[in-house]
Amino acid sequence: MTLTLLVQSVLAGLTNGFVYGLIGLGIAVVFRGARIINAMQGDLALIGSVVAYLIAVSLGLPMILGFLLGVVAGGVTGFLVDRLMIRPTAKRRGTEDSFLLVTLGGAFAVSATVLLYFGRDSYVLPGIGGNAMVDVFDAAMRVHAIWLIVISTGVVLALRWFYAKTAIGQAMLAASIDPEGALTLGINVGWMRTMTLALGGLVGGLAGVLVAPLINIQYEMGLLLTLKGFAAAILGGLTSPFGAIFGGVILGLVEALAVVTISSGYKDVVAMTLLIAIMIAMPQGLFGRRGRLGG
Amino acid sequence: MLRAGLGTLALAGATIMSPMAQAQGATGEPLKIGAIISLTGPGAGLGNPQRQGMLLAEKTINAAGGVNGRPIRILIEDDGSKPDIAKSKAERLMYDEKVSAIIGPSLTASTGAVAAITNAEGLPTLCFTGLGPRIELTYKSLFHLLPAQDLNAKAMLEYSTKELKAKKIGILHDTGYGQVVTNQLNVHRQAYGVEFVAIEKFEVGASDVSAQAAKVRAASPDVVFVIATSAVPFRNARQVKIEQPIVSAIGSSTYDYVRGFGEYADNIIYPEFVVGEQPKDNQKAFVEAFQKEYGSLPKNFEAAAWDSVHIIAKAAAKAGPKAGSKDLAAAMRGSYPGVMATYDFAKDDMTGIELSSYVFSKLVKGKFERLSFTTK
């Protein structure tokens, strides 16, 4: 194996890893604040990227506007998911499985709607820095991928600050960890859940506008992203934003290294076996101390 | 827009109309044809062009008097890209709707499930897939409108060895369509005297395959085959600086995919059948009619769908109004000069497409250009 190949696989693994991690980040945010596995997280990214495409490419407006509105579209969808799906389910005392399934239904709906109204094409969203590449030991990496890594890291830090330092962030955590206690403190628990879903939506929309330039926008991308993002979030302990990114990077690197050292056909077998092994060896996840609370 | 094209269309469909019916259009008892295609799910990119081709053919034939005065009616069902649903739809179309023939499915797996029951009744089935598992060779009423992957593989190797003089080839393929073509490439590798220096695969829907692409590049091939039904591997191949010509297979030769390639849609060669921008003489009327109807250029799947309806119409005219499904299937067994390719359904592989039916196109800055290369 040449150095170039090794470097290229590490770069590919990092890129994929941050893609998985960004989706996992949204899943972790929603789980942390609402104790719900949001199976729509990948489809929120789909919505974000479609909106960004319609504004920046179809209408030809500035990219930054498409980018921002894509993120906002994710947040608005997250808000609507809470109002139209999560809240009515909670009202009728839905179980943990009900929340998973109702968001899964939402994922199907988003994907089918995109197919019907946006089409079956795969669309290219321009990235930050266009298609410019940087060379690392003769291996190549998109400039956009570096931006993706930088922005994801920034978002993780911002979330950490948000939960630790702001009143609303702390209220959101309190509402999720101890809903009854939070009520006595005068926290509106239902509203906090709505905020959590909207925040998860914003992260999902951001993931969409960041990921789409790398993988093309396509109606089926949501569920695939959700599956990998779920794995990333769980590896990170399910409640930790930093853990989700870290879990995603581990998964991406394992996959990429499996390709160059073992066989591309068995890449998923290697990655999934390792995933199971990690969960058994470290049942708290790599970063979560409260990981098991999900069960 | 819908009415505008009828004049030309009537001419295009003139081969199977009776002079009497020409004036007033078809009236008698309709000839029911079932169609099972993938309009939703992963195969939606196949089913939608196929529907356009079929509907245009239906309209053209009916405007020209139908089949001996009988209009054609195509009942289109969506299998959602799932073989189980395709099977249920086939049961419904065959036994509840009593169709005379089935067009489709769009996907290999659905074809296998549908063919197993249409074969039992000898109902003619014109699928948009190449030859599937070996058992299909015994299904004498299953006709393939697309070439066996064996032939696609040969066409790729023809161009690579004869035009590009390649000795070392690297392959980047997905685990669905790409796997099937790659298996056939392996069969013919020796006959063409080439070496496969790297064969790398990735799952359908993968988001980044640069690690695989880098491995292909590291093997320094003369030509790279990218065989997949997504735009990602094409982009990644160029991004990791694979600068060699890319030869691909017909499955990704659609405008949808090419749009997804973005600025990387360059120096990619397709062995295929229809280049709408520069059609062959026998394709011109169809391409014109299609453009008039839909405002876009057709490609291979649209043409195959157009041919499928015409093949049934021709066979039905030949077999007569009293013909059962077995007679209709028998009437199809013969050669048919289609728009996409010249078929010969009497051949053992139930398609009879020859290597000489292929045209070769090259993507140059996002546009298909027909190449002068032929296999003859």
Next chain:
Amino acid sequence: MTVSPDTQRARAWTWAITAAGLVVWAALPWFLSRGTIDILVFAGLYTIAGLGVSFLLGQCGIVSLAQSGFYGIGAYAAAYGTTALGLPIPVGIIAGMVVSGAIAAAVGIPVLRLSGHFLALATLALAIIAHVLFLELEWLTGGTLGIGGIPRIALFGFTFSTPFRFYYLVWPCAFALILFYTLLLNSRTGIALRAMRDAPAAAAVAGIPITSLKVRIFVLSAAVGSLAGSLFAHYVSFISVDSFAIDRAISFLLIAVLGGVRSIPGTIAGALFVTAAPNYLSRLGDIHPILFAVALIVAVIFLPGGFGGFVSSTWRRLTAGPRPSATGGP
């Protein structure tokens, strides 16, 4: 043991309704079109596979997304056994169940120690691994092209070749399994399972072998999934890897939850929804997948206990007579 008049009345009704249901079931194919019977056959196949998932989830709290893998193993065992090895049909089916059970035991022992979402992800990982292996082991599975020409099941010279005939094979299998699972639920094992589910710590103290019990139920579920897969292969006579992907695992979970995981016969309703809804909605045009998704969302929101839970709560209200029910009503 004293039995209250209410309970007695409820039991009599249960028997009467079951008997009436069986008569309707037996008569149904004579009045339906072939396309509809075909859908009912698939509902039967999915009921069988869904039962395994439902019981695991409802009684052990184990979310299994691995069922598509076992369904696939059953299908490939049947296909490979009959077409490549020329074995008798029952040998292929039993081999599939044994292999599935053995694999379930081997992976279940480490994996079932996990819980909650970790366990769900682990089973999802197993399904992904199974799908990759089905693709890669082409000599066995035919890869993407699949295996065709799988023989139909024949008993005493009678071939289950049409949907009409297969209906009378698949549904008795499903009913037998419903009966089996119901008896299991009411047995000592069932009591142990409920204790384990509702009060794991107490169950452990009471000496219930938790892991071994979970593994045994998982093995049973795998064998049942494998049976469904084998029957599917012999019914369609063609299989390919597309039938055993993650979307199938998700639909089995949908069947279990929509049917109501605490209700064993509810699985039938879940399976009917998942098989019939896409088929009939697709007549409404290209919008049908959206309608299916909306129907799914509405069903989950309004029936938190699934179809089975809805029926049993309505049932309790009706049989409880004029007295206000303690459990019913929001």
